[in-house]
Amino acid sequence: MSTPHTITATPFILFFLFLFTSLINANDEVSFTFQSFSLRNITLIGDSYLRNGVVGLTKALDVPTSTSGSVIYNHPITFYDPLTNTTSSFSTTFTFSITNLNPSSFGDGLAFFLSQTNTTTTATTNRLGLPNNHFLALEFDTRQDPNFNDPNENHLGFDIDTLNSVQTVNPILHHGIDLKSGNTITCWIDYKSDQNTLLVFLSYATSPKPFDPVLSLNIDLQQHLKEVMYVGFSASTQGSTELHQIHSWSFKTIGFVPARPKRLHPHNVSDNSVSTVTVGDVNGSSSIKNRHSKRLGISVSVAGPAFFFVLFVILGYFSVKKWRGVKRGKSFKNEFVACPREFAYKELKSATREFHPSRIIGHGSFGTVYKAFFISSGTIAAVKRSKHSHEGKTEFLSELSIIAGLRHKNLVQLQGWCVEKGELLLVYDFMPNGSLDKMLYKEHERGKLLNWPNRFNIAVGLASVLVYLHQECEKRVIHRDIKTGNILLDGNFNPSIDEIVSDADEEFNTDQSMCEIKID
Known part of the structure; x- marks a missing residue:
């Protein structure tokens, strides 16, 4: 004898919960594009300056003077949601140039960074102008410093809280790109939190995005991406005349999408969820289907009005509660008017x-x-x-x-x-x-x-x-x-x-x- 069919709302509930959560988390996503820069949404720190829509991070000073500067996007960006314990993915694209006015002198290079604070170590010129701690950075290093185990004077490195890079690569060997050439270079950085992958692509500005990344990391940044962080660029020199400029910049977060409910494989079903019918019992199968259809119709006709009645009662309850709260709040507010602002x-x-x-x-x-x-x-x-x-x-x-x-x-x-x-x-x-x-x-x-x-x-x-x-x-x-x-x-x-x-x-x-x- 076959077991009666039952209608379950669980898949629909999971779908709407997923959709609702996604809509809420979408509010935390950030996206901005600067084809050229203005002081409206950025902060210049140290020796950095703005000229003709281009941000200069270091100045052309006489040797052996050192210089250091940074630029930071004004608003903190959400990268981690403690409610769902999820981390945002992010993607950024920017164009930059490093020009060495004196070939015999070497600057430190520049870095793209994420930091918990909106200040950097502009007083220190041997750290690429980065914060002292709690930062993530992609460095474009043009000086070999044995203190940080640098492999050469032309490399990319991914840093976590220190300039001792997690991984480095020489872009000349892999893509023929000289960081100190003075040419405008485009960089793409893509981090996917669901795959724990960080990909960095690099090309001269006249070329499209390459198919192969110059740097690829399998890394989980959840413990390093705090709830809110600041993003920006920094650079420094040590007694050199190296100039570092940022020409354009776009950034976006792709955020906080929780894991989707797993779908059952079509062949992965339990015995209790399948109605078994004997091969020869065709008439019996048809009668069972008719009975199930009648039961389903009766269930829908009874459950439908009951559902809407309960929904109406719940809405009425919350409407009355909200009306009473507004009434109490207004009497409260009439007496409390000296404060600067009323927040929602x-x-x-x-x-x-x-x-x-x-x-x-x-x-x-x-x-x-x-x-x-x-x-x-x-x-x-x-x-x-x-x-x-x-x-x-x-x-x-x-x-x-x-x-x-x-x-x-x-x-x-x-x-x-x-x-x-x-x-x-x-x-x-x-x-x-x-x-x-x-x-x-x-x-x-x-x-x-x-x-x-x-x-x-x-x-x-x-x-x-x-x-x-x-x-x-x-x-x-x-x-x-x-x-x-x-x-x-x-x-x-x-x-x-x-x-x-x-x-x-x-x-x-x-x-x-x-x-x-x-x-x-």
């Missing part, structure tokens, strides 16, 4: 990867602090998510209005706020060097010990902001919790006191000319 909850949710644990950078009396990347503007901020319910707390709103009115270079500035989904979110400037206590006591392995000028600057900054809070602001604020954990440091080690929040059980009297509130 969707924007903050996206910037923090749906408040993913990997984005947590701290905890405080107010709540959890998340690192937020705003891809559209290329900015980074700190988002504080309240752990308390603030509905009806007019004292709290009054206090936040005071915070929004405080302006001092040594106070972490409040960028904006959001009240949606029953939550209160505050957005602040991001301090890349963290808190002072970690810098002094816990994280010496960072290799960024504070020198005495930094310490003096921190002390002066703290004294200045305390004078402002105690004596100079319109509503004086008494700080009662100065400690190293509440002092944050920016990229240049300038101190800032964290945002002002009140204790949950503390009284707040707006009739007083002085506010005793706690800064944490």
Whole structure:
């Protein structure tokens, strides 16, 4: 006797989940093309310059003067998605030239790089102008340096965190390309994360893309491609007159496509999924099919209206819930108008990867602090998510209005706020060097010990902001919790006191000319 046929929605569900995920991840894909350059979307660092739409990375200085420079795309690019644990593929094409004005002198060459920071070591001229660490680079090396095991003075090399290349190749031997010829050269770099392959193609600008790559690597870059990174070029010389120029550049990510559901091989089916019919039982087979058709029709006629009824109920529930939330939010917003900007909850949710644990950078009396990347503007901020319910707390709103009115270079500035989904979110400037206590006591392995000028600057900054809070602001604020954990440091080690929040059980009297509130 054959088993009844059943209709399963699993393949359809998997398909729509795959399609939905792909559409979401497509928002993180980046693509740009510079046929010629302008200062709109790039940052020049060190000795780099822009002339007639071409970026020069090094200058023509007299021997033995050294020069170093870099150019970076302004906006950070997403390469890794912690939610799906997937890494983006990427492809870039650029044209460059290396001209040696003095044949007897040799520069270092140039490099295309991906880095976690948007700064490079322009003060150091023997590293191709690359960052000190945490970078990926394709170097076009024109100087043989035994310190980095260079094979010759005309090679390509792929570098990870160091100039000791993972693999090198001489383009003259394989493709007849002299990096120092002064001719314009086109380079194509293709990384496919699903295949763990990195291919580099090279040709003179007058020739098409070659069929064979000049450099081919089987390498998994997932542990090196961080969530967001900066892309750019750098170059340096050591007492030479070598000029390095970037003429055009295009870049794109092909991102975060999760593994497709595996299709069953047509012959790989289980016994339970096949109806068996005896060879001679043709009539029986026909009657079984008729019964199955009737059952299927009845099932569809019953399940169809039931499905739409459930769908209608769910939509109605969420519509009412959303209407109530909007109504509460509007009453909240009417009182909370002093802040610089109102953020959309969707924007903050996206910037923090749906408040993913990997984005947590701290905890405080107010709540959890998340690192937020705003891809559209290329900015980074700190988002504080309240752990308390603030509905009806007019004292709290009054206090936040005071915070929004405080302006001092040594106070972490409040960028904006959001009240949606029953939550209160505050957005602040991001301090890349963290808190002072970690810098002094816990994280010496960072290799960024504070020198005495930094310490003096921190002390002066703290004294200045305390004078402002105690004596100079319109509503004086008494700080009662100065400690190293509440002092944050920016990229240049300038101190800032964290945002002002009140204790949950503390009284707040707006009739007083002085506010005793706690800064944490």
